[in-house]
Amino acid sequence: MIDIDHLRQWIGREELQSELLTPAIVERFNATFNLQGDTENGAKAPAMIHLCLAPPAIPTEELGPDGHPARGGFLPPVPLPRRMWAGGAFSFHDDIHVGEMVTRRSIIQDVVVKEGRTGTLCFVTVEHQVDSDGRAVLTERQDIVYRGVDSPDTTAKKTLSIAPEGEYRLTVQPSAALLFRYSALTFNGHRIHYDAPYVREEEGYPGLIVHGPMQATMLMQLAEQIRGRHPLQFEFRSLSPLFDDADFTLNAAEDGAGLKLWTSYADGPVAMVARAEW
Incomplete structure (x- = not known):
């Protein structure tokens, strides 16, 4: 309660x-x-x-x-x-x-x-x-x-719909070194990002979890690459987790005066959605 x-x-x-x-x-x-x-x-x-x-x-x-x-x-x-x-x-x-x-x-x-x-x-x-x-x-x-x-089936990416492919798309390898470096940069001790035995045995996930703020940072960087300057407004929302057991993609598509952006597995669901405006 x-x-x-x-x-x-x-x-x-x-x-x-x-x-x-x-x-x-x-x-x-x-x-x-x-x-x-x-x-x-x-x-x-x-x-x-x-x-x-x-x-x-x-x-x-x-x-x-x-x-x-x-x-x-x-x-x-x-x-x-x-x-x-x-x-x-x-x-x-x-x-x-x-x-x-x-x-x-x-x-x-x-x-x-x-x-x-x-x-x-x-x-x-x-x-x-x-x-x-x-x-x-x-x-x-x-x-x-x-x-x-979570119950065992709530993090299974196979049960969720396939993500669309963006007009702009980059592939990211979520290596253990990348996740560890971002944890170190942010002084984040949460073990789900660097302790593989813990995250599998104690939390029941299939692998290390990719940081939400790191995904948002990468989408911001993609928006900046596309338009040549970083946006004035940026918002994001997490929908499902990404793990280090497969590469994931950064995607963007034109959306009026702004960009809509998202992360996803190449063959999996949308993990994070975002919008950038200038």
Whole structure:
């Protein structure tokens, strides 16, 4: 039984985190995504690098058995075992530059409990206001969902419909090294992204899970490649998981003034949908 009145007491709670964007961080980000670009102080930073800055630095002894921080703290202590980043939206106001101090002010906006197809779900909405050397550079909405343990058939990609092929399409190999590097960039201890025996034996998944934020970052990069500049508005939503047991694709198609984008297996379902607008 979830005490929603208790959890909603977290609405309005704030957290402030800052980190200097150094050339070394940009170099590691570019290396992870096979990007080329200037990493010297004053250079324009790559889009979505803010997701790698000022992560919560929780002592190792305070992590749960899944590698996540123990319940409570800034986020409400939702009593459900699975947590994932279900989606989000970004409004970009200005560029971050290498050598600037990036500050993120986070506010809990809402906490809602719903009954879904797989059981009880709890949605937590967080707003992040990000500035760089005092300039407002972006506003982000982060949608977090807590849920129960999956039944064995809920993650089977063969039961879901085949994804369409985009006008633009790239293939990505979700290697263990790629997933580990992104976990390291974001200081993410969640074992589903790097501990194969754990994810199979304890969580019942067929392989390591590809990070949602990393998929969103790759779709943002694809949109930037197509139009020559990163969008002013970008939103995404996760529909089903991707695992490291097969390559996946990044897809995009023209959609009026914007682009619709998605990730999927080559022969499987849509995993994430997104839209970019300029």
